[in-house]
Amino acid sequence: MQNAFFILVLTLYAETFQDALLTFVKHTFFMKTIAAIRKNYNFIIFQKLIVGSVLIGFLAAFLGMSLKKITEHYESVFFNQASENKFLFVVFPAIGLFVIYFLRQYLFKKKENKGIKEIFESTNSKTKNLPVYKITSHFFNGFLTVIFGGSTGIEVSTVVASATIGSVAQQKENVFRKYKSELICAGVSAGITALFCSPLAGILFAYEVIYKKVSRVFLFTNGIAILVAFGVVTISKEAPLFAIDIATWHFRAIPYFILLGILAGMHSVYLTKCVLFFKSNFFKSKTQMTRIAFGAAIISMLLLILPQLYGDGYHAIHQVIENPNLVLTLTLALTFMSLIFIKPIITSATLASGGDGGVFAPSLFIGAFLGLLTALVLNTFFDAHLIPLNFLVIGMAAMLSASIHAPFTALFLVCGLTGDYTLFFPILLVCLVSKYTAKMIYPFTVYTIPVPLSK
Structure with missing residues (x-):
């Protein structure tokens, strides 16, 4: 009787073990299949x-x-x-x-x-x-x-x-x-x-x-x-947009670089405010035709006064690069200042009246002339012995960095534009200064402003 009971227990145990083993094998196979499918899918x-x-x-x-x-x-x-x-x-x-x-x-x-x-x-x-x-x-x-x-x-x-x-x-x-x-x-x-x-x-x-x-x-x-x-x-053998011979830069120019960064940061806020102001006010016009007529009138009038503002303005930067030995005169200073302060207005009028684009090219344009004017003024009145073309390049990067709050983009973009990385560290420094100067004054760009410009 005891032997029969013992045999019965062993039999039940064996069947339970087989079932458990079979279940384990099936589960393992299933998991491997799922893993293989997932691996193939990935x-x-x-x-x-x-x-x-x-x-x-x-x-x-x-x-x-x-x-x-x-x-x-x-x-x-x-x-x-x-x-x-x-x-x-x-x-x-x-x-x-x-x-x-x-x-x-x-x-x-x-x-x-x-x-x-x-x-x-x-x-x-x-x-x-x-x-x-x-x-x-x-x-x-x-x-x-x-x-x-x-x-x-x-x-x-x-x-x-x-x-x-x-x-x-x-x-x-x-x-x-x-x-x-x-x-x-x-x-x-x-x-x-x-x-x-x-x-x-x-x-x-x-x-x-x-x-x-x-x-x-x-x-x-x-x-x-x-x-x-x-x-x-x-x-395609694309050449850099601006062929500039950048020989060197000097550590004694660092304070002046920082000054340029601060100026660019401040001016970028002016550019941003101009774009937002024009768009919000142009959208109050009842018809698109009115916006176009008004915008075209502003653009035409300013182009007659300053043809350098035509289009992206890169042609004006090329003219300056081809004539690096500029001497500051009253006429030249007034022209550069007009370009710097009127460019945001004509850009804003273009965008608000239906033109396509943004602040990329205007920032590069403004930064070039801001940097050049800064260097010429410092050389003329403070005998700073700066290299104007260096300031032109650094100014482009500084203004772009401040306008879109992207210092590293501005750094590599401008180095790519010139095909030269000699000014890498000055550009990096000025881009950071200009960005945080702009953010301290006004925390938004034309891309991140949270308030809708139109209804």
């Missing part, structure tokens, strides 16, 4: 992110370089014609703004371009995307604004159009939906890289202005996009 996403980033980088670079080339060419043609016939300074801005208006009304769904704020609206929303027509809208509107004398630049137009390429890419693949911001930033990075021949400026702009955080996917996608974009730029 590998597929990894492959698709590579392909997507390569395509975004190539398309954004092609777009940026195309817009840059045709704008440079036609801006030069139109400006030369207007220089020979002053009446064209009156006609061109009105033509440009009216053409943009009709394109917007009948081709681009009656939607106004909001610049970089459109990117913020998309990255901050799970459902709102940048529609594909934004590529052509910003491309043509940015091009038309600059060649007809609108005093802004194509940089922001390129940024939004490039961001749209990234946005469209994430809409095409379901697996990309959760990487929306990263792919939009990849387009932005590639677009900036193509414009300024600086991969670091591209990815830093995407980080400092748009994304404002670091993730592995961000670094991966943006890294691939900027490398592709820079490859396209290198193959």
Whole structure:
């Protein structure tokens, strides 16, 4: 009887052990299968992110370089014609703004371009995307604004159009939906890289202005996009925008660099306030036609007085670079001061009346002449023995840093513009000074102002 009971217990135990063993084997196999599926799925996403980033980088670079080339060419043609016939300074801005208006009304769904704020609206929303027509809208509107004398630049137009390429890419693949911001930033990075021949400026702009955080996917996608974009730029043999021979800089100039940073920070707030003031007041006009007429009148009048303000103004910077041995006179000082203080007004009028663009090119323009004027004044009245061209370059970076609150973007962008890193440390110092000076006075930029400009 005891033996029979013992055998029964052993049998039940054996069956329980077999069941448990079988369950364990099944569970282990199931977990391995799940792990294998997850690994394969992640590998597929990894492959698709590579392909997507390569395509975004190539398309954004092609777009940026195309817009840059045709704008440079036609801006030069139109400006030369207007220089020979002053009446064209009156006609061109009105033509440009009216053409943009009709394109917007009948081709681009009656939607106004909001610049970089459109990117913020998309990255901050799970459902709102940048529609594909934004590529052509910003491309043509940015091009038309600059060649007809609108005093802004194509940089922001390129940024939004490039961001749209990234946005469209994430809409095409379901697996990309959760990487929306990263792919939009990849387009932005590639677009900036193509414009300024600086991969670091591209990815830093995407980080400092748009994304404002670091993730592995961000670094991966943006890294691939900027490398592709820079490859396209290198193959195309793009030269730096400003060929400046920078020999050296001196430690004794550091206090003067800091002074320039403070001046740039203060002036950037003036630029920001001008843009916000004009937009808020122009939007009170009942019709867009009234805004266009008023804006065109302001632009035309100022261009007649100061032709250097035409378009992005890079032609005026080139003229100064080609004549480095400037001597400060009353006329020259008044001209430079007029350019520095009137540029924000004409830029604001351009943007408020419907022109496409932002504060990138205006900041570089203002910074160049602010730096040059500062050096000439210090040399003339204080015998400072400064190198004016160094201050021109540093001024561009300082003003841009303060205007968009992105010192590292400004640093690498301006070094890319000149193709020279001799002034790396002075530029870094001044960019930090100008940014924090601007933030102390006014904590917002034209991109981050929280109050809506229109109803």
